[in-house]
Amino acid sequence: MGGKKIINDPVHGTIKISGVLLDIASSPELNRLSQIRQLGLAYLVFPVLHDLGHGPFSHTMEKVFHDRIGKDHMALTRDIITGESSDWSSEWLDPEERGPTIxxxxxxxxxxPGEVASLVCQEGRPSNDSQDKLDVDGGQAYFGGPEYLFQIIHSALDADQLDFLLRDSHYTGVAYGIIDLDRIVNTITLHHGEMMVEKRGISALEGMLVARSLMYSSVYFHKTSRIAEGMLCRAGEHLTDSELETVWKMSDGEVLRFMMERGGKAGELAKRLRFRRLYKSAFRLDSEMLSGEDDDSGQMREFVRTLADERERRKMESELERRANAPPGAVLVDVPDPGLVLSEPRLKRTDINVLGERPEPLSAISSLARALQRRPPVPWCLMVSCQEEIREDVARAAEKVVWSVLSGS
Known part of the structure; x- marks a missing residue:
């Protein structure tokens, strides 16, 4: 332990790390994340501590794992930080090679470790017992409590979000995620222990919220990405609970190889992903169709809400396969909102306090922030995809099933 290291980051430039950051960066738990892609199949991320519990392809299979095992990536992160999880690296490394645990x-x-886990995993604010750890010379010791520690990790303006918008924009080659990071950072201030932004930073804040909204609608929920993720999730559903727990500790390449060698439906879907033989979109229902106040919109909202249940989704997939004379597993139904609750609770948050003469929430000052709260995070609320050769048949079947909801038949 000890020393320092210089990292040349493609987004933030030169970063110097030492002490606890360097030791954590050298651990097997963190280095595993260098082989996990946050955008499924798009690019490699530079990981941070709160990502420790991510499985292969980041959030992609999180709902499957949560439904079957009862844990999400935050619970797994807590287990790693506190040492409650088994040491997955011991299968390949002896104690001398492995080095210290997190x-x-x-x-x-x-x-x-318990306090760090509570902070990282959103289990409560830090207590005032940490007051003596604040930097007196830096003018922090008079604050009522370090609320900002929690906000840096879990808020509408947290460090992870500021990083992934720029990083994802860089690696995907789109400009949607470009934000004025320098302006945001230089207008952040502390007020009674809480992180706020000065009024002169409002435009930069609004730009960040617009970038976040556009990245979700145009990149993270791009239809092809969602189809690939849906295929991987269905492959995961064909694994046993024990296999799922094993898979969660693997890297991206390892999990596809594991599934292909296993065979069956999981192997077939993994092979399609490996060689980019993806399902195709056959039918989509626009989110705007749910926003009305009329009876039709209400019926459609209830229909989509019903499909959030795995059993109902499977029933619809089976019905579409029956109508299209397709084999089992040839049709996928995707309703994205349930997954957002687990993977991205910040998506529509604009609860950032702006400090002028007195603190005010950004949404009370900015009409743009209020508008973004109403904007659907995903342009579609229901998508049906399938094997390319049955696309037209599935499209007709999906239209009949969906529109029958409106007619009440």
Whole structure:
């Protein structure tokens, strides 16, 4: 342990790390993340501590794992930080090669793994017992409590979000995620222990919220990406609970190879992903169709809400396969909102306080922030995809099923 390291990051430039950051960056748990793609199949991320519990392809299979095992990536992250999870690296590394675990690294630097886990995993605000750790010379010691520690990790303006918007924009080659990071950082201030933004930073904040909204609608929920993710999720549903737990500790390449060698439906879908033989979109229902106040919109909202249940989704997939004379597993139904609750709770949050003469929420000052709260995060609320050769048949079947909801038949 000890020393320092210079990282040349393609987004933020030169970054110097030392101490606990360097020791954590050298751990097997964190280095596993260098082989996990946050955008499914788009690019490699530079990981941070709260990502430790991510499985292969980041959030893609999280709902499957949560439904079957009862844990999401935050619960898994807590287990790793506190040492409650099994040491997955021991299968390949002996103790000397492996080095210290995450809780051992934290304790070596005088940090309580339990407190770190609570902060990282959104289990409550830091207590005032940490007051003595604040920088007196930096003018922090008079604050009522370090609320900003929580906000840096979990808020509408957290460090992860500021990073992934720029990083994802860089690696995907789109301009939607470009934000004025310098302006945002230079207008952040502390007020009674809470992180706020000065009024002169409002335009930069609005730009960040627009970038976030556009990246979700145009990149993260691009129809082809969602189809690929849906295929991987269905492959995961064909694994046993024990296999799922094993898969969660793998890298992206390892999980596809594992599924292909396993065979069956999981192997077939993994092979399609490996060689980009993806399903095609056959039918989509626009989110705008749910926004009306008329009876038709109400019926459609209830229909889509019903499909959020896995059993109802499977029933619809089977019905579409029956009508299109398609084999089992040839049709996928995707309703994105349930997954958002687990993977991205910040998506529509604009609860950033702006400090002028007194603190005010951004949404009370900015009409743009209020408008973005109403904007659907995904341009479609229901998508049906299938094997390309049955696309037309499935499209006709989906139209009949969906529009029958409106007619009440």
């Amino acid at each position: 809780p051992e690294i934290l304790e070596h630097h005088g940090l309580d």
